[in-house]
Amino acid sequence: MKKKLKKSIIGEIGERLVVAELLRNNLGDLCLPVDKTQKGWDIVIITKKNEVIKIQVKTTIFNDNASTNNSFNVDGKYDFLVIVAIDDKEKINFLLLPQNKVEEVKEENIKLAVTRKIDGKPNIRECFSPYKITKKADWKKIIRNNTDAVR
Numbered sequence: 001m002k003k004k005l006k007k008s009i010i011g012e013i014g015e016r017l018v019v020a021e022l023l024r025n026n027l028g029d030l031c032l033p034v035d036k037t038q039k040g041w042d043i044v045i046i047t048k049k050n051e052v053i054k055i056q057v058k059t060t061i062f063n064d065n066a067s068t069n070n071s072f073n074v075d076g077k078y079d080f081l082v083i084v085a086i087d088d089k090e091k092i093n094f095l096l097l098p099q100n101k102v103e104e105v106k107e108e109n110i111k112l113a114v115t116r117k118i119d120g121k122p123n124i125r126e127c128f129s130p131y132k133i134t135k136k137a138d139w140k141k142i143i144r145n146n147t148d149a150v151r
Contacts, residue, residue, distance in 0.1 A: 005061070014059025014084035015042050017092060022055075025139040040076030047143050055142070059084040060114050062122040071111035074102050080142055085114055085124055093124060094133040096141065101131070 005013075015032075022030055028047040041054035056078035062085070074081055081102055083095040095114075097105065105127050106112045115122040124132075133139065 010059050010061055011057070013086075014082075015057045017084055018055065018057050018082050018094070019043060021094065021139055022142075025136060027139065027143050028053075041078040045142065051143070053080065053142060054078040056081045057084065058082075058112075058114075060086070062087045062115060071109070071113045073110075074106065074112045083114055083128070087122075095124070095128050095131045096133050096138065097128075097131045105131075 019030060019032070022043065022045065028045045031044040031046065033042070040056065042057045043055040045053040045055065047053065054077065056074065056076050058072045058074065058081065060083070072083075079099055081095075081097045081099065083097070085093040085095065087093070102112065114124060114128070116125055117123070
């Protein structure tokens with residue numbers, strides 16, 4: 001993605017990509033907020049067991065000129081955080097973190113930094129490795145009762 005996009009457009013792209021994956025995996029009914037300024041979550045899944053799961057989506061597009069990309073405020077009343085990280089070759093990486101693991105990854109920082117430069121190139125921080133979605137079944141972890149299952 002060579003053209004500079006507005007932050008709001010980048011966020012919309014990430015949310016749409018996550019909605020597509022959730023629909024493809026048939027995890028339940030999806031509800032999106034009518035008001036784009038909804039605080040704390042972006043997508044709600046209502047499972048077949050009528051459980052309500054709130055998803056917060058954050059999106060970053062790697063930028064070779066930055067040491068870190070889009071540090072996020074991730075406070076909110078969500079159950080899962082999905083980070084959409086798009087690299088300079090437009091490869092899409094999804095990271096799925098239960099809310100109770102976000103503070104561990106964030107460490108002492110005020111904001112959650114997703115990438116850091118290694119050998120002059122931005123890379124997803126190593127602490128996110130256990131949360132990377134690598135296969136279709138990883139999305140199903142969202143609907144399991146035990147949020148610690150995402151590790």
